[in-house]
Amino acid sequence: MPHVDFWYDFASPYSYPAAARIADEAAHRGVSVTWRPFLLGPIFNRKGLPTSPLKTDRVKGAYAWRDLGRICARYGLPFAEPPGFPQNSLLAARVALVLDETARPDFTVAVYRAQFGEGKTISEVEVIAGVLAALGHDAALIDRTRDDAIKLALRHQTEHAEALEVFGAPFFITGGGEPFWGHDRMEDALDWATKKG
Amino acid sequence: MPHVDFWYDFASPYSYPAAARIADEAAHRGVSVTWRPFLLGPIFNRKGLPTSPLKTDRVKGAYAWRDLGRICARYGLPFAEPPGFPQNSLLAARVALVLDETARPDFTVAVYRAQFGEGKTISEVEVIAGVLAALGHDAALIDRTRDDAIKLALRHQTEHAEALEVFGAPFFITGGGEPFWGHDRMEDALDWATKKG
Numbered sequence: 001m002p003h004v005d006f007w008y009d010f011a012s013p014y015s016y017p018a019a020a021r022i023a024d025e026a027a028h029r030g031v032s033v034t035w036r037p038f039l040l041g042p043i044f045n046r047k048g049l050p051t052s053p054l055k056t057d058r059v060k061g062a063y064a065w066r067d068l069g070r071i072c073a074r075y076g077l078p079f080a081e082p083p084g085f086p087q088n089s090l091l092a093a094r095v096a097l098v099l100d101e102t103a104r105p106d107f108t109v110a111v112y113r114a115q116f117g118e119g120k121t122i123s124e125v126e127v128i129a130g131v132l133a134a135l136g137h138d139a140a141l142i143d144r145t146r147d148d149a150i151k152l153a154l155r156h157q158t159e160h161a162e163a164l165e166v167f168g169a170p171f172f173i174t175g176g177g178e179p180f181w182g183h184d185r186m187e188d189a190l191d192w193a194t195k196k197g
Numbered sequence: 198m199p200h201v202d203f204w205y206d207f208a209s210p211y212s213y214p215a216a217a218r219i220a221d222e223a224a225h226r227g228v229s230v231t232w233r234p235f236l237l238g239p240i241f242n243r244k245g246l247p248t249s250p251l252k253t254d255r256v257k258g259a260y261a262w263r264d265l266g267r268i269c270a271r272y273g274l275p276f277a278e279p280p281g282f283p284q285n286s287l288l289a290a291r292v293a294l295v296l297d298e299t300a301r302p303d304f305t306v307a308v309y310r311a312q313f314g315e316g317k318t319i320s321e322v323e324v325i326a327g328v329l330a331a332l333g334h335d336a337a338l339i340d341r342t343r344d345d346a347i348k349l350a351l352r353h354q355t356e357h358a359e360a361l362e363v364f365g366a367p368f369f370i371t372g373g374g375e376p377f378w379g380h381d382r383m384e385d386a387l388d389w390a391t392k393k394g
Contacts, residue, residue, distance in 0.1 A: 053250060059364045063378060070385075167256045181260060184381045188267075 002031045002193040003175035007161055008108070009040040010089035010096075010122060012169035013054070013068050014183040016112040019170070020077055022186060023105060031190050035104045037096040038161040039089060039154065040169055046162070052086050061085070068116070071183070078117035087115060088123035090154075094145035095128055097153045099137070106135055199228045199390040200372035204358055205305070206237040207286035207293075207319060209366035210251070210265050211380040213309040216367070217274055219383060220302060228387050232301045234293040235358040236286065236351065237366055243359070249283050258282070265313070268380070275314035284312060285320040287351075291342035292325055294350045296334070303332055 006022055008015040026033045044051060054061040065081050072079035092111045096104050110131045114120040120127045129139035144150060164173060172180040172189035176197030180189035203219055205212040223230045241248060251258040262278050269276035289308045293301050307328045311317040317324045326336035341347060361370060369377040369386035373394030377386035 047254060047256075049254070057244060057246070057364060059244075059362045063362070063364065063376060066376070067378070067382075165256045165260070167254060167260065179260060179263070181264070182381075184379075185264075 002029070002190075002197070003034070004031055004189055004193050005034050005036055005173045007036045007038055007164075007166050007169060007171040007173070009038060009169045010092040010108075010111055010115070011052075011086035012040065013064060013085075013116060014071075015170040016068070016116040017071050017075055017077060018183045018186050019105075019109045019112050021075060022190075025187060026190055029190050029194050031193050033105075035096075035101070035108060036157060036161070037093040037104075037108070037154070038157040038166070038169075039093060041086075041089075042158055043162050043167065055086060072117075078113065080117060080119035082115050082119050083121055087121060090123070091125065091128055091142075091145060092122050093154050093157075094150050095132070095142060097150055097157070098141050098144045103135075103137070107131065107137075110135060199226070199387075199394070200231070201228055201386055201390050202231050202233055202370045204233045204235055204361075204363050204366060204368040204370070206235060206366045207289040207305075207308055207312070208249075208283040209237065210261060210282070210313060211268075212367040213265070213313040214268050214272055214274060215380045215383050216302075216306045216309050218272060219387075222384060223387055226387050226391050228390050230302075232293075232298070232305060233354060233358070234290040234301075234305070234351070235354040235363070235366075236290060238283075238286075239355055240359050240364065252283060269314075275310065277314060277316035279312050279316050280318055284318060287320070288322065288325055288339075288342060289319050290351050290354075291347050292329070292339060294347055294354070295338050295341045300332075300334070304328065304334075307332060 004026065008019060022033055050056065054064050069079050096107055099107055111122055114127055114131055115122045122128065125142060129142060132139045132141065165179065168181050170183055170186070172186060174189055174193040174197060178192050178196070201223065205216060219230055247253065251261050266276045293304055296304055308319055311324055311328055312319045319325065322339060326339060329336045329338065362376065365378050367380055367383065369383060371386055371390040371394060375389050375393070
């Protein structure tokens, strides 16, 4: 079966429409998807970049919100500029790794929607607990984000992303190793996987 | 008539497929286009950015060539990674402003093709002279790039771009003032112009 790895950081604005849309677009093409949360911050930092380019360039950042608003309107996704950017995505990423792979997609989409659709702050435990509860999970599983195994799993995901030269999010890598960066390239990545591997 | 301003720097890789494709896509939709060469370098510099992000982030830069190669393949455009990036686009931009608006599009497309399709260095007078000759222009008009009026016209174009918050290239602004950045957004900009102005 054609395959795509979907790499995302929970602070990444353009990962929101990607997360909301990839399951349908992939199913439609018969492509399986592995959802891979990671942290972009450490990757930026190891390159000497202080933070997201959307933060360092004010004009580019303002444009990105306008652009993301247009994209959300096109796909019928709610959009609200969040209170802070980039938000701290550590808690959400660890919870995503506590959940098993079958529960990860719905949780991921719901966290993005809370942040970019409802203007919530995803570093707050209550926000993540609310997302988990709405999906029928026991919010107590947040406690497991303190486990060394979970912390290590996220660190490994991030190191793995960096080794694959993932430099932004969303990022898609096909089964054959072809890299695609950005929500704009999601359909290209899925098509490539079906045709060239 | 719906209108779009097409802002481009001759050093910008993604402006190559945009320049090669915009005339047909605009005509198809009944949109008029004004071709507006400017210089991104001074805009980056005034923000404290030393150069293009594709240059400062080696991994992102390598990806961009791969991505541009895929785009060129899709649209049947020749592609060859140029000897240097970013190239000095001053001469090409000044010549584009020496030419009148009707001659500017073909010259622009040919310069991009020389650089990103044939791997030539567009800061070399012989390369620009060759492009002009192939289009039936007198290469002697290169001498006019030394006129103060041309130098000033390019400076004004760049200041105008900066005032409009053009932060990258290609960049499209519809008659109604809606901004779109990147080759990925070209069709969106043209569609927007026809529907919302």
